[in-house]
Amino acid sequence: MKLYFEDFKPGPFGSFGPHHVSRDDIIAFATEFDPQPMHLDEEAAKRSMLNGLSGSGWHMCSLLMRICWDGFIHRIASAGAPGVDEVKWVSPLRPGDDLTVEVEVISTRESKSRPDVGFVNISNVVRNASGVTLMTAALPLMVLRRVPG
Amino acid sequence: MKLYFEDFKPGPFGSFGPHHVSRDDIIAFATEFDPQPMHLDEEAAKRSMLNGLSGSGWHMCSLLMRICWDGFIHRIASAGAPGVDEVKWVSPLRPGDDLTVEVEVISTRESKSRPDVGFVNISNVVRNASGVTLMTAALPLMVLRRVPG
Helix, strand or coil: CCECHHHCCCEEEEEEEEEECCHHHHHHHHHHHCCCHHHHCHHHHHHCCCCCCCCCHHHHHHHHHHHHHHHCHHHECECCCCEECEEEECCCCCCCCEEEEEEEEEEEEECCCCCCEEEEEEEEEEECCCCCEEEEEEEEEEEECCCCC | CCECHHHCCCEEEEEEEEEECCHHHHHHHHHHHCCCHHHHCHHHHHHCCCCCCCCCHHHHHHHHHHHHHHHCHHHECECCCCEECEEEECCCCCCCCEEEEEEEEEEEEECCCCCCEEEEEEEEEEECCCCCEEEEEEEEEEEECCCCC
């Protein structure tokens, strides 16, 4: 059963995950996209400001997408996404972390230019298994309306 | 020679890339992080609103990081990055695209809480080889000051 624009109301939406992140995952992502020494090499990471191997912030963004896809986005009558409103990298991603994402619907509005589409603005809090917030993100989604205006 | 906070002034900063993106790259990223059919399967993609296989927006974000790392971030006396101010996905990433990134320094300011650090706010325009804008992004960087305040 697909989720349409009308199915989203401001308020808590759900919690998704956990999704396990290994040391190999962190190093593979960093090798391809963000080869800073603190994301690649344990010894360099110990000397860095983050005091130990940490994952790329962009890796966390990509994992947020995956956790949300598995959790609910695969069920959305999606009309795409225009971008990202804001991301804050709060605490480092560590090898072995099990990530959960708490999703809240902040606001919804019908598109002015497309009567078949609405915008759903969600906030996401990414936490590790200890409940520490690693990242927050505000994302606009475009979702088909069940009943076009 | 490292780039310090004092080396960044508002105005055009540079153009970086090109960075080639293959069909395999697009499918590999999507398989791991954003398995929407339009990023994975040519036939499903033809039926999608983007009318052909396209890369994940998060893949473009990750490629932006890589192109900027190769281009100049590896030379920065970095103090990290607090997050992402805004990303707009303007046009789809396609198999075979060669991406360039144009970087402009929008503003700089010294940190109020850390006398050794300043913030450098950059804007990024990601284009394909035809000059079409695929993505824009506004990113704050934290950079060490050559002369702490």
